[in-house]
Amino acid sequence: MADNGPKTGPAPGDRTVIGITFGNSNSSIAYTVDDKAEVIANEDGDRQIPTILSYVDGEEYYGQQAKAFLVRNPSNTVAYFRDFLGKEFKSIDPTHNHASAHPQESGETVAFTVKDKEGEEETPSTLSVSEVSARYLRRLVGSASDYLGKKVTSAVVTVPTNFNDKQKAALTAAAAAADLEILQFISEPVAAVLAYDARPEAQIADKIVVVAELGGTRSDVAVVASRGGLYTVLATVHDYEYAGVALDKVLMDHFAKEFLKKNSGAADPRENARSLAKLRFESEATKKALSLGTNASFSVESLSAGIDFASTINRLRYETIARSVFEGFNRLVESAVKKAGLDVLDVDEVILSGGTSHTPRIAANVSHIFPQTTRILSPSTETTAINPSELQARGAALQASLIQEYDAEDINQSTHAAVTTVPHITNAIGVISLSESGEEVFVPIVPPETAVPARRTVLVAAPKDGGDVLVKIVEGNTHIKVTKPEPKTKENGSKAAKVEDAGDSDDDSDFSDDDDDDEEKREKVWKIGATLAEAALRGVKKGGKVEVTINVNADRSVMVTTREVGGKGGVRGTVSA
Ligand code: ATP
Structure with a gap:
């Protein structure tokens, strides 16, 4: 197995640690002060720092400044390279590199050729993706060091859940070349959950969390079980089609067509590299503006053949033309839940x-998949949501401050993104209780998907007048009870006809915010499964309580202890896995 951490690094007491998220599109740096994580702005004032390097007359630019050079100096600008680390040329997807330095095969790895030295006659350099990453990380760490006023030595870095050991080893080596110790990799969804759970007001309850990490070139959805502070990744889905650049493309096509309509005979801006770069840059800015306001402008000087172009778009129009991309995000979320075997x-x-x-539309659409009781944490659905662009770096910074005191060796052994392989139980374990109508109902004590070993204790009330109490420990699983609504007569025509009538006018939106009133009712109900143990406690006092402790061992065997609160003795038994 590849080594995920350097063997040597600063002694724990000499470290200055930060959290880093190093994406294909953007990177961020964060640090923790008084248990609170803060994202650091670089010298240009950016907290989302484009993962781009550009060379002009021997000078290196990074971040937003480098991004601006995609218009005037694309061949010496390196972008979208993170996912190439630790990969062979034949396995990479160069789709996003058409408008910047092209990736090429170089031995076992991928490289880019750029003029990174001064002077026309200088021969261009071929830089491996590791070298590019090292140079970029050096700049990132340099910005963090400048901000903190001391040299950053170490970091926790977030990676997608499907980043393999070879990719991690390549990133570790690139960081080491930039004089940075990677203390640990944490998976992106876990970083996001950590960032939320670290808030002082957070209640660390057992919960199932879906983390949809929607970036520029990829979307990664993970289903995470949080049980007693332990996170288990139950399922993941990765997609490279439905992401930010697909939304940029929708707007690029929209404005290009509008430009051509207004300027008949002009060249299509999508057919000239420089015009295309301008179109892309401004479309992305318009897209971001549409997340905040309901209208946004688009304006490019000399878009094509010297013609300036300015226009506006409203959010409803955008949501209509980008509908198929938005639907793609919903499918990803649904498929992740399904893959986890959950509802x-x-x-x-x-x-x-x-x-x-x-x-906002993505959050609204996702919220329609789930029942109202599911919290959707995004800026447009919860005022207290954390900025989605900062979650990863914050989670990484919190983790960095937690582990900075440990030796690299210990961190290596104790952690890993191994959350995915932690054993967990599939069914819930609980007790049977009698409902008011005398029916047997399942009361969960250890929820399903709990990482083991685990221990939970509950108190069960004895019958009013006391007496013998029989505690039955059983497995439970959920099933979904569907109640069909009474058929209703419709007033005027079907919904489908209504949508058609709306045509494609500017203000139509096919997404109806009000869910159908006559939707069937779906609820989660527990089903009692196999009996694991029965314990009889004799002569429990009037109004007494029985304490039931369930221990699930690492091999999934279960030990149950029951005792009367305040009483003597008890019953204990073990059920093998
Ligand atoms: P990846 O690795 O998938 O390329 P990343 O993790 O490096 O992505 P992020 O910063 O998470 O990058 O996502 C970048 C994408 O988010 C870009 O497509 C950008 O246009 C988009 N984006 C940033 N801010 C907003 C906003 N306010 N509204 C809509 N989209 C935004």
Whole structure:
């Protein structure tokens, strides 16, 4: 197995640590002060720092300044390279590199050729993706060091859940070349959950969380079980089609067509590299503006053949033309829940993370998948939501401050993104109780998907007048009870006809915010499964209580202890896995 951490690094007491998220589109740096994580702005004032390097006359630019050079100096600008680390040329997807330095094969790895030295006659350099990453990380860490006023030595870095050991080893080596110790990698969804759970007002309850990490070039959705402070990744879905650049493309096509309509005979701005770069840059800015306001402008000087172009778009129009992309995000979320073997009713929270998660329509659509009881954490659905662009770096910074005191060796052994392999139980374990109508109902004590070993204790009330208490420990699983509504007569025509009538006028939106009134009712109900143990406690006092403790061991065997609160003795038994 590849080594995920350097063997040597600063002694724990000499470290200055930060959290880093190093994305294909943007990166961020954060640090923790008084248990609170803060994202650091670089010298340009940016907290989302484009993962781009550009070389002009031997000078290196990074971040937003480098991004601006995608218009005037694309061939010496390197962008969208993070996912190439630790990969062979034949396995990469260069789709996003058409408008900047092109990736090429270089031995076992991927490289870019750029003129990074001064003077026309200088021969261009071929830089491996590791070298590019090292140079970029050096700039990132430099900004953090300048801000903190001391040299940053170490970091926790977030990575997607499907980043393999080879990719991690390549990133570790690139960081080491930039004089940065990677203390630990944490998976992006866990970083997002950590950032939320670290808030002082957070209640650390057992919960199922869906984290939708929607970035520029990829979307990664994970279903995470949070049980007693332990996180288990139950399922993940990765997609490279539905992400921020797909939304940029929708707007680029929209404005290009409008430009051509207004300027008949002009060249299509999508057919000239420089015009295309301008179109892309401004479309992205318009898209971001539409997350905040209901109208946004688009304006480019000399878009094509020297013609300036200015226009506006409203949010409803945008939501209509981008509808198929938005629907793609919903499908990803639904498929992740399904892959985890869960129902949407099992999901307590949805965290929308990544830049694209600022989009109000995405949050609204995702909220329609889930019942009203599911919290949707995004800026447009919860006023107290954390900025989705900052979640990753914050989670990483919190983790960095937690582990900075440990030796690199210990961190390596104790952690990993191994959350995914932690054993967990599938069914819930609980007791049977009698409902008011005398029916047997299941009361969960250890929820399903709990990482083991685990221990939970509950108190069960004895019968009013005391006496013998029989405690039955059983497995429970949920099923979804569907209640069909009474058929209603419709007033005028079907919904489908209504949508058609709306045509494609500017103000139509096919997404109806009001869910159908006559939707069937779905609820989660417990089903009693296999009996694991029975314990009889004789002569429990009037009004007494029985304490039931369930220990699930690492091999999934279960030990149950029951005793009367305040009484003597008790019953204990073990059920093997
Ligand atoms: P990836 O690795 O998938 O390329 P990333 O994690 O590096 O992405 P993020 O900063 O999370 O990058 O996401 C970048 C995307 O988010 C870009 O497409 C950007 O246009 C989009 N974005 C940023 N802010 C907003 C906003 N306010 N509204 C809508 N989209 C936004």
